[in-house]
Amino acid sequence: MGTAELAAGALGRATASPILAIGAGFIDLTPVWLKDFAIRTFGSNDKTVLLIGLGAGITIAALVIGLLSTPRLVFGLIGLAAFGTVGGTAALTRPVAEPIDALPSAVGALAGMAALALLARSVRPKPRPKPHPRHRASPIRHPETTAKGKVAHSTAPLGGDQATGPRSEWKNWPEHRSKDAPEPAPGAGAGIDRRRVLLTGAGVVGVAAVGGIGGRALLRRENVSKIRTRLRLPAPVSQAGPVPAGAQVRVPGMTPFRTSNADFYRVDTALVLPQVDPRDWTLRIHGMLAHPVELTFDDLLRQPLIERDISLSCVSNQVGGVLAGNARWLGVPLAPLLRRAGVRPGADQILSRSSDGMTLSTPLESVLDGRDALLAVGMNGEPLPVAHGFPARMVVPGLYGYVSATKWVVDLKVTRFATDQAYWTKRGYAERAPVKTFSRIDVPKPFARLTAGPIAVAGTAWAQHRGIDAVEWQVDDGPWRPARLAPVPGIDTWRQWVAEWDALPGSHTLRVRATDKTGTTQPEHRSPPVPDGATGWHSVVVTVT
Structure with a gap:
């Protein structure tokens, strides 16, 4: 594995690493229920857990190969060849794969065979010399x-x-x-030469460590963080309005109105962050268009930029979940670019593709209906973080991320839903996925122990591109009470709410529901995220003493 990492680093192709290729293949083959379980259980740490699991699996495979080689070395060599074949196949099945991506797995398998042969030879009993008659x-x-x-x-x-x-x-x-x-x-x-065993083992471990560390170091050559730090974005021709005073509810433990870049949720399938140099980046806009275009990053920055406050949320977010965030985005309006390219009749979808081959589908009418759909280049006053799509990504308010928020975007194809399917729609998710009306209780936390008397109950609600009109809350099975809504800069952001509760001793259940500006109220019955987003009342249980 260390040698394979070194080969992948020498090639400058992180996706050719066997462990990353196998991990990405595992993600592709993961059933929807298991994916939702991983996100629900581990959140943004789901990829770390997957890599730890892969490491454990590789360790077990190494032990099995070692045991197979005990009776006959050839069995272990066959096992290593099989492992290399799996890694090479996984690398070649990635969406942006090239034939050379199979090379690191092949090099790693050959190095593993050589290491196994040396280790097996080192533990072979060494006969003691017979004394000479003289x-x-x-x-x-x-x-x-x-x-x-x-x-x-x-x-x-x-x-x-x-x-x-x-x-x-x-x-x-x-x-x-x-x-x-x-x-x-x-x-x-006869006896085993322990010194020979220790030296051989140390040599194998040393080569593995040098290879793995060296491979990672070589791959860091492609890191674009320094380029991002030096990048200066143009000022917007249309700035976002100021956030109204009072948009942030002043209650200890309350969620910030604006989510920092470091705290913004991340849900994607990339085991390793794509490193896209803006100097090499191009965006191809094609398909059912009269005039297909291709833009460089400099071309994109020469377009009129606008700045908007927009909340995003993930379709995998459970009732009461935290897979949502609010940020100030800077970007190019997408609708004028498409109109200038001349959208042909019959088109109803934008199939977008990221630099690592991920595809998302966006309803065309949601981009052309006047909302602030962006090709974003900035987030909260700085260039996009690499984890959130640097150098460019899509942001479409009012849609779940899996049909709108393509990170590291490099290709937009105007097409039809009947013709092309994206990654998640192939796995049973809805083609069109407007964000559902959603609310949660942020304070107090579940199972909190509180002191009787006045207690602040506060939370967040959202229905992007429709806006929140009312929030109601309930204690146990009592009457629904209106909460006070904080002001917001527009209908594309979430909205905070607060209420005061004169809490009595005992165990209590608090519930919340929201109504959007179309008059739709959040339903009581909970539904799972598949196929078009979870819904239902959020509740927390607290104890008052």
Whole structure:
């Protein structure tokens, strides 16, 4: 594996790494229920857990290969060849794969075979040299008393006795062994050279460590963080309005109105972040267009940029979940670009593709209906973080991320849903996925222990591109009470709410529901994220003393 990492680093192709290629293949084959379980359980750490699991699996595979090689080395070599084949196949099945991507797995398999052969040879018993007849001790005569009291003489090697030492070996010498004495066992006197085993093992470990560390270091050559840090974005021709005073509810533990870049949720299938140099980046806009275009990053920055506050949320977000965030985005309006390219009649989808081959589908009408759909280049006053799509990504308010928020975007194809399917729609998710009306209780936290008396109950609600019109909350099975809504800069952001509760001792259940500006109220019944987003009332249980 270390040698394979080194080969992938030398090629400058992280996706050719066997462990990353196998991990990406595992993600592709993961059933929807397991994906939702991983996101629900581990959140943004799901990829770390997957890599740890892959590491454990590789360790077990190595142990099995070692055991197979014990009776016959060829069995272990076949196991390593099979492992290399799996890695190479996984690398070649990636959406942006090239034939050379199979090379690291092949190099790694060959290096593994060589290492296994060396290790097997090092633990092979090493026969002890037989003493040369010239070096044998001269026999001397020892007096022995016979049963009749007479003295007899026998011969034994010098320095021997009747139990140990050379005397014990003397009976095995051919010229002194009796006819009835058993033959010595094959390999008798053989032993393992521990020094050779330790040196060979240390050498193999050293090569593995140098290869793995060296491969990672070579891949860091492609890191674009320094380029991003030096990048200066143009000022917008249309700035976002100021966030109204009071948009942030002042309650301890309350969610910030604007989510920092570091805290913004990340859900994608990339095990390693794509490193896209803006100097090499191009965006191809094609398909059912009269005038297909291709833009460089400089071309994109020469377009009029606008700045908007927009909340995003993930379709995998459970009721009460935290896979949502609000940020100030800077980008190019997408609708004018498409209109200038001339959208042909019959088109109803934009199939977008990221630099790592991920595809998302966006309803065309949601981009052309007047909302602020962006090709974003900035986030919260700085260039996009690499984890959030640098150098460019899509942001379409009012849609779940899996049909709108393509990161590291490099290709937009105007097409039809009947013609092309994206990654998640192939796996049973809805083609069109407007964000559902959603609310949650942020304070107090579930299972909190509170003191009787006035207590602040507060939370967040959203229905992007429709806006939140009302939030109601309930204690146990009592009446629904209106909450006070904080002001917001527009209908594309989430909205905070707060209420005061005169809490009495006991165990209580708090619930919340929201109504959007179309009059739609969040339903009571909970539904899972598949196929078009979770819904239902959020509740928390607290204890008041």
